[in-house]
Every structure is written in structure tokens, then in C-alpha cells.
Amino acid sequence: MGGAMNDSPLLQCNDVRKAFPKPDGAELLVLEGMNLELREGQIVGLLGRSGSGKSTLLRLIAGLSEPTAGHLRYMGRPISGPAPGIAMVFQSFALFPWLTVFENVALGLEAQRMPRADIRKRSLAAIDLIGLDGFESAYPRELSGGMRQRVGFARALVVHPNILLMDEPFSALDVLTAETLRTDFLDLWAEGRMPIKGVILVTHNIEEAVLMCDRVLVFGSNPGRILSEIKVSLPQPRNRLDPSFRELVERIYVEMTARPLGGPSARQERFPGLGIGSVYPRVSSNLLAGLMEAVAAAPFNGKADLPEIASDLQMEIDELFPVAETLQMLRFAELEGGDLKLTEDGLAFAHAEVDERKRIFTRHLLNYVPLAAHIRRVLDERASHSARKSRFIDELEDFMNEEAADQTLRAVVSWGRYAEAFAYDDENAMFSLENPT
């Protein structure tokens, strides 16, 4: 199947845009300027962090929702609703717990009203292909995670789709199981034993993308868009320890940490997130301290290569990036070219005792997180030294949606508590200066 190229693409996305209406009438843009082409014999990876819109794009392709603008074409025909030749594998398997393995697999064929005998034949063939024979009459709850996802694959393959969509299919599995399943899938693909012509894989795991895909589209956030396209021409089966494999992984890390062009100044470019309108991820002070300590310690000594430290700490990019970026925002570190380098204060923090750490953290929090400084200023100015949470939420919602405002305020509350910059009582939703006695 590998080399068979054909002129008309299986799938085409042109200038696809997706926005969700907000309650106040404005719209929340999640995808913009999406251009994508899938040709026969290809596995295309959509790589990005959560919130970059890659899953949204997959659902548009699956026909589960409609784009706000732009065109999606499957084999030259516009996509409106789930197309017969596109099947999907879900992150959390999405099996029907009340159906047996066989019934789960047969469901898609039942929906097509195929003759009973054909359903049986094809379902058993798919079950056989994916290595589930013997489990036909088992219920999903009796199976391990890996076996459940095999059912997910069999269910998708049984309808003989031209395109297989995979939404982080291995991320709910443990490392070993995931690797076995990936290898099995790649073997079947290489041998051309699956009735599929092209695959789109959504993932946030860089190594998985390099391991499996022919092309990787790197997604950026806010709004979701394609930052770059990377061609992976390493021969299959690929070896994770191969220097050219490592090089590609490193290159993608650099792509993903690079800032978009056109910022106000170089300085602010490296330290984004000025003004009260910034959205912060919920990263605990423990994680911040932990990462600073890890980078400060040997063998990194203050400067760490992101892929290296990620595998060292066994963190996925989805977990690592928000921490690294928060460190950058607090100016405890700089992110550059796939490296994380601690600043002077970052190093000082890593080597300090508890009280000194809090002093450093407080200084940085109030200097570089405008929202924290704003809360502190309001509390200082008021005679009562207290303020309602709703007051700040209202201010934030001028810049962001409700969910993001809530998340941002919670992040700042947790940093403010660690820094002892202010206190917060969730019961009454009140900020104050004094700590409870």
C-alpha cells in the first residue's frame, strides 16, 4: 500500500474555520486557515497540545460537526454528516458496555443493513485480523484497556473505510500496551492487510507522531492553526534511538516552542503574556519548583533539552509545556530552540530554602503576573482588605470566555496562596489579605 500514489486526494480541507458562538453573542475561534490533504497510502499526524483544535478538525472530517467556513471534501465530494467511507477510533474506546465484542464490531454493519450472513463473516474477519479471536462473546468490562482498544480498531475496520481517523487512540493505555498496539497496527498497515487507504492520527505525543506518520502537521493554539508541516521520510520500521529519529523529534520540539512572528518587541516575544487579559494554565507551585529543581540539578545544570528532560521526568508534552511556559512567563526560565534555560532567579529559587523561595516567588508573581498585582492592589487599597471573586471574573471576561476566566483566576489563586500574597476563601468566594486563624 505504501507507494501506491493516486492523483485525486482522499481528503481535502480548504481554508477551514471553526468558531463556537459564545453566550454574549461573540464567537470563540478554535480553528483558522486549515489546509490539509490526505493522499492514498499516507498516515498524516495532527500534533499539538490540548486546545489546539486538532480534535475539532478530526470531528469536522468525521462529519460530526460542520465548519463555520471553508470546504471539506472526501473523494471529491463535500462532507455533510458522517460519510460511509470514514471511520473513527476513539481515545476512550467508546465501546457500548452492554454489547459483546462481536456485537460492538457488528454494530456499524447492522446500521448499514447488510445481510446477516455477511455481517457475521466480515465481523469475524475483522476480529480475527486485529487479534481478538476467542474474545467474541466477552463484554468490554472483562477486557484490559489494550484489548478494548483492539475492539475499537476492529469496529472501525469492519466497515471497510477508505480513511481511518484516530483520536489519540493510544493515550489512555499504559506505555507497554500502547507500544504493542502501535507496532501491530504499523505491521498490518505495511503489509496492506487493512482495508484502508489513508490514516489521520491525532496525537500530542511527538515520538508517536514521528514513529507512525509520513507527514506531521504541527498545530499552534489560540486559535488552532497549522504552524508547520514536517515530512518524515525515515523507512519503516522506525527506531526511536536512531540519530535521525532523535533529530526529527528535536526539530519538532523547536517548532512547538517557537513563538509566532510579529510580536511587539523581542523582549516581550520571549516573555509573552502581558496585561490582565492573559489566560494562565493551572500549574501548581509544586510542579514549577519541581521542574526548576530538575533543570538546575546535574546533568542539566540550568539548561535542559526539552525532549531529554521530558523523557527524564516521564512527562508528555501536554504536561511539560504548560509548566515550562509558566516558568517563562514568571521569568524563571527562557524557552529557546527546544531548550529550557533557567534565569538567575530561577537558579536562585532552585537552590533556596522554603522561606527564601517564597520571597523570590512573591516578587516574580507580583511583578510579572498583572492579575496577581491587580488583586493585591485592590486588596491593599480597600479599607476592608477584601474583595469578591466575581469582581475579578467580570474583569477577566472582558478578555476571555467564562471557562478560561475561571481557570485563570484559579491558577492565580493557587500561586497567590503559595506566595502568601493574598488569601482566598472559596466558600464565600472572597479574596482577603489576612489568612484564616
Place this chain on the structure above:
Amino acid sequence: MNRFAPYVFLRDLASRWDVLAFIVVIGLIAFLGETSRGLFAPLSQLEITPLSLDPRHLPEYAARTTFRMLAGLALSLVFTLTYATWAAKSERAGKLLVPILDILQSVPILGFISITVVFFMSLAPGRVLGAEFAAIFAIFTSQAWNMAFSFYQSLRTVPLELIEASESFRLSPWMRFWQLEVPFAMPALIWNMMMSMSGGWFFVVASESISVGHTTVSLPGVGSYIALAIQQKNLSAIGWAIATMLIVILLYDQLLFRPLVAWVDRFRVEQEPGVRVPDSWALTMMRRSRVIQAASVAFHAAVLWTSRVVKRTDEPVAAPTPPKRSLDLLWVSLMIAAVVLGLWHIAWVVIKNTPLREALEVCGLATLTMLRVFILIALASLVWVPIGVWVGMRPRAAQIVQPIAQFMAAFPANLLFPIAVYGIVAWKLNPDIFLSPLMILGTQWYILFNVIAGASAIPAEMRYVAANFRVTGWLWWRKVALPAVLPFYVTGAITASGGSWNAAIVAELATWGNTQVEARGLGSYIAEATSAGDFHRIVLGIGTMSLFVVVINRLFWRPLYYYAERKYRLT
């Protein structure tokens, strides 16, 4: 209920949809009552089948009562699958249908009987069939609402990925309903069916031995048997009735609900292995029986067959179609018409015939009943919360207590009339106080059920921590046990409170032979109006009771529920 909106209850209190729903429901009741009054005359000659207190007739009576309850349950199921589905699928309809369900739930069950009996009997004049309709409808009203609510909730909480999977594999709406939505809703629905059966028993006397004005019907059944025993002061017959009920409840529990609960376990979506699987000898038997095996295979094939037969509409499932302007307009004008009609009937029936003095008096009576309900809930809580926590921490004890409590919940208050009336007359007690316990007779068990469930859900680690730090005595109750069971307790107390309002109509007016003991309250007001056949007062009483229940729920129970969920739910 939306768990994530703790502060919306003020808005909840008077959403225009609720007001609308209230007007429509009460207006409809007023309409039915008004219509049926015109049909009153020809029914006065209805013949009454004589009933016998001979215990030899009890098996037959029990069978007929059970049949009625199952017929009611089947009707409730049909209602649930249609009404709740409509409410969940159509946003436009749901806005009105859900509040209507909420109001219907608060209308006292006996209210439905007194209003609808004449209507139903006019369907088959001069025959028992009409009365059977009325009885089955009455039972239906005691079973349907909570089932519909549970199904609606389930439909709204089907996991997104399962919906996407069924869309992506292009299941037709019909297939999706039977293969995804119904199975997903099944566990909660079965649980609510069990509750409904208990609720049905509680009102079995009122629904079989119907007495509205000049219309008196006694359908052969356990309920009428009890009514006759009370009328004839036959204590041994009461004993026989209790024994019969016990046997019937035991039978359908073992033959129907146990197997259902065990079977439905596979429909749970949380796929955690190692959780205790409920077992049932009856289900095991059925599974091993070839005949039943074959029947179930045939049934499954039939379900699949329907999904092939039902026409498939290949319209795109994606993105809801934008609401059509003209349809909206039609909908709104329909609503306006309903409000006008409802207001008209309420005004016609109630206000025209009710002096202000009477309205005030009814409100006063409602306040008395409210006082009773709150005091009784508080007292029952004092008793059952500690016991429930104790039982819940001991799985063995819970296994013994649960079925007993389930039986007690089905125990009709009428069966305790002899004791209550004897006691009150013999010792010249104040009926305002000493009739009250009958109100909570059947409903207090919901507090016990829920507290047991809550206590058994306390994580073992939390108990070890308490033991490790030697947190004992009052401190343990204050910091560990009570907070942990609070969300469960509130759920139980809401059910108990609603049920007690309902029971007030039976409990505030107790008879034993010719002796009648009455407690002043809204319940006895409605009971008296019913036996007098004064349907203006019935509508006024029922409307007031519904209003009180809805307002108390919105102002007191719901905020408490949100608070408990937010602060004390262990996840």
C-alpha cells in the same frame, strides 16, 4: 438538575416556564374536573361488586391488584419513553415539558383520582371497566413522574464519545435510541421502577376503593379489602392483608426486580472490574433455561429487525438545524393560547367560587401541614441518620436492613388506622399531633435508604484516617460521618418531604369503622372535599398543595442540594 449552577436557584424559583407549566397543569385539571361534572348523572346507578373479607379470596385480590400495578407500570414506561424522550430531544418542547413534569410530580396523587375518576368511568358507563381505568390511571400517576425524570436525566447525560461513535457509524435515530440511549438509561430507570412500585402500594387503598362524592366504587383487590376491613373494624382481616402484601412484595421482588437489577448491571457505563455484581437466583434460572434463552435471542433479533424495518432518514446528523422563525412563532402562539385557557379555567373554577376568606383559610391549613412535614422530617432524621450510618458501615447489616426498609416503604398508612384511632380515642390524645406520624410512615425510609448508601460509600481510607488519628465520638460524627452522608441525606429528605405531602391526604383523616379522627391541615381539607365531591374545593386544595410543594422545593431543598453537592460530595 444542573449540579454546576449553585447560584441560579433564585432565577429557578420563578422562571417563566415554571409559571407557565403550573398554569397549564392546574388549568388542565380544572378543565377535566369541570368536564367530568357534566357526565356525573348516568354514573350514579353504577353497580358495585360485593367484596368479601374471607381470606380465601385474598389470592385472587392480590393477583388483581398486582395486575393493576403492573399495568400502571407498563403505562408509566410508555409515558416515560415518549414524554421524556420528547423533552430531551426537542429543546423547544423541553423548555415546557420539564417544568410540567416538575409540577405534575408535586400534584398529590389523590388529587388526580378525585378529579379524573368520573371522567374515566364515563368512558365505559355502567361497567367496571371504567373504574379499572380510573384505578390504573391513579396507580400510573403514583409511578410515572420519577421514572420520566430519571429517563430524561439519563438522555441528557449519555457520554459524548458514545454519541459520536453511534453517529460516526451512522446509526439511524431509531437504532440509536434502542441500542444506545435506552440501554444507557436502564440502570437508573429500573431503580426508579422499584421506587414506583413501593409508591403505588402506599396508595393502593385510595386507588381501588374510590369514593368521590356520590361515586363509590370498590374494585376487587387488596386495597378495597383493606378499606372494607377498616369499615367493618375487622382486625384479623387487616392482619391477613398485611401478610398478603408481604408475600406479594416478596414475590415480585424476587421474580421481577432482582433479576432486572442483576441483568441491568451490564448496562452500567463505568467499566470498573471487581465491583460486586448483584446476583439473582431467578435470573440465573432464566439464563440457564433453554426456553427463555431462545425467547431472549428472538427478542434481540426482533429489536435488530425493527432497526432494519424502520425507515432510515439519511439526513445529515451534524449540526442542529437553525430554529425556524415561523415554527417559533407557532410555538409561542400555542403557549399563549394554553396560558389563556389555563388562566380562564382556574379563574372560572376556583376564583369565581371561592371567597377570599376560604383561600386564606386554605393557606393557613397548608402552613399547618408544612409545619408537620418539616417537624416530622427533622424527627425522622434524628432517628434514621445515626442508624443509617451505623448500618451503612456494616455491609452485612445493610444486606438485612435494605429489603425490610423496602417493604416498610410500601406499607400503606391505612393499615395503621386502627392503632392510631384506638390510641387517640382511648387516651383522648390530640389528633393534630398524634395523627402526624402516619404522614411519614412510608416516606421516612427514603432517608434511611440514602443514608445507608452514603455511609457505605465512605472510602475505607477515610475511615482508616479517622481511626488512625483517634477521631471518635461526637467529633467523628461532626467531621467524618455527617459531612460524608450529607449529599445522600438531602436527596433522601427531598423524596421524603414530597412523599409526606402526598401522604397527608391519607394520614390527616383516619377512620376506623364509624369513628373518624381528623388533624387540621391541607390533607384533611382535600380528603373531605373529595368525599363530599366538592370539586371547587378539590381544585383549590390541590392547587395550593402543588404551589406549596414547588415553592418549598425551589426555595429550600434545591439550594440545600446544590450546597451539599458542591461542598460534601466525595468524588
